[in-house]
Amino acid sequence: MAKSAAIGSKSDFSIQLFLFGDGVVGKTCLFIRAIENKFSFDTSATIGVDAHKKQWIIDEKKIDLLLWDSTGNSHFRSFVLGWSRSADGCLLVFDLTDASPLDSIVNWIQELHKTGRQDLPMILIGNKSDLTTQRKVTYNQAIAVANQFNISYIETSALDGSNIDTMFISLIRDVCHKKLPSSDQIKTMCNTCGLKQLVPMASCSGCSHYFCEKHIQEHPREKERI
Numbered sequence: 001m002a003k004s005a006a007i008g009s010k011s012d013f014s015i016q017l018f019l020f021g022d023g024v025v026g027k028t029c030l031f032i033r034a035i036e037n038k039f040s041f042d043t044s045a046t047i048g049v050d051a052h053k054k055q056w057i058i059d060e061k062k063i064d065l066l067l068w069d070s071t072g073n074s075h076f077r078s079f080v081l082g083w084s085r086s087a088d089g090c091l092l093v094f095d096l097t098d099a100s101p102l103d104s105i106v107n108w109i110q111e112l113h114k115t116g117r118q119d120l121p122m123i124l125i126g127n128k129s130d131l132t133t134q135r136k137v138t139y140n141q142a143i144a145v146a147n148q149f150n151i152s153y154i155e156t157s158a159l160d161g162s163n164i165d166t167m168f169i170s171l172i173r174d175v176c177h178k179k180l181p182s183s184d185q186i187k188t189m190c191n192t193c194g195l196k197q198l199v200p201m202a203s204c205s206g207c208s209h210y211f212c213e214k215h216i217q218e219h220p221r222e223k224e225r226i
Helices: 027-036 074-086 100-114 139-148 164-179 213-218
Strands: 002-004 013-020 049-058 061-070 089-095 122-127 152-155 187-189 196-198
Touching: 013 027, 013 164, 027 049, 027 061, 027 089, 027 122, 027 164, 049 164, 061 164, 089 100, 089 164, 100 122, 100 139, 122 139, 122 164, 139 152, 152 164
Parallel strands: 013 061, 013 089, 089 122, 122 152
Antiparallel strands: 002 049, 049 061, 187 196
16 A cells, blocks of 8 residues: 655655656656646656656655656657666556557667666556557557566556556565565565565556465456456
């Protein structure tokens, strides 16, 4: 569970997260939804990068989050990737109503790997899930890309706020556990059996729950997609 905390209070972790992806996939709308909890129809293309600070409490830990929104313009790709060297994690965003940005995600990941960030925590984000009748990318197509690079996949809507908290909580947990010695890692509870295990545990892309390896396979939402 995440909740806002007052900026300035002592934090347990300082984290930088980046939003990557092509233009007009909704990165800036996700950025605004995360920072201001609202949707804006009036957004312009990001030039270079934009950043905002927010402090959250997750798993009883205070997190100082610096969130970076980046341009999707291919002419600035090398500039954006240069900034990524300071990233602790990234959200790779594509548009569920357009198939081409998903193909481009593979290039984004490969370029990130070329900068030496093979171990960078990442989550693949299918945005605009509210536009169901305009959908061009299936769940199976998206999860195939995620599985190719062994990363999680979550579908979001900046318009109605679906899975926005889930997206950030999942990535922040991954980053925090990477920063901690294994003996100090926070444990996450399986929603089915109550067994506590060290994260990362498997998370359902359709809800905010975590599951152990056994019960993610038995989770109804996952069973209908297998």
